[in-house]
Amino acid sequence: MPIQTLSVRDHVRRTITERILAGVYQPGDRLIELQIARELGTSQGSVREALRELEASRIVETAPHRGTRVRTVSPQEMRESYLVRGLLEEAAAPMAAKAFKGNAEQLWNECDTIIACAERGELSEQAAHNAAFHRMIVAASGNGVLLRLWDTLAFETRTRVQLSRPKADPVGDAKTHRPIAKALENGDGKLAGRLLREHAEFFAPPADAPQSESA
Structure with missing residues (x-):
């Protein structure tokens, strides 16, 4: 079971990253967990885990009252x-x-x-x-x-x-x-x-x- 969860999380993380690289998600765009989960047919928890990893890699950032957004790189x-x-x-x-x-x-x-x-x-x-x-x-x-x-x-x-x-x-x-x-x-x-x-x-x-x- 843990292996399956990891696989889903990795898939979600890769998909979000590729969308950012392709310009689907622009710098400053908010990434809504529920919406992404529905689009990818997965759980909101898997999306949340993927976004945490992307935040650790500084691809996205989370701020109070603003949610998670694509980072703007200076x-x-x-x-x-x-x-x-x-x-x-x-x-x-x-x-x-x-x-x-x-x-x-x-x-x-x-x-x-x-x-x-x-x-x-x-x-x-x-x-x-x-x-x-x-x-x-x-x-x-x-x-x-x-x-x-x-x-x-x-x-x-x-x-x-x-x-x-x-x-x-x-x-x-x-x-x-x-x-x-x-x-x-x-x-x-x-x-x-x-x-x-x-x-x-x-x-x-x-x-x-x-x-x-x-x-």
């Missing part, structure tokens, strides 16, 4: 999340390189998908596969603590309500993943780590950037 916080993510990925790279050396087919497939999405102008899909590419690297390190820390930042770096970046080049941006994949395939964790950190630093938006919808 430009400064967005920038900081990118920089921290880069450091986490740099730490994961040496261990991930051992796993990917001569065996990086899945990584290359994800890399090619990112580029294909960019070429088709599917920016939301590009953002999702970009997150999958980076998460795959951290997961390959085998370090559960690094992965959990990375997961708490993933929302803020994947969200569709992104910060504007001057002269954005989705296809060019997508291709920057190739050198990272190559370094990992060659087992060069030090190079891969440096590339991952520089990648995050490059895409970290300026703290004073205006918010706009992007990927």
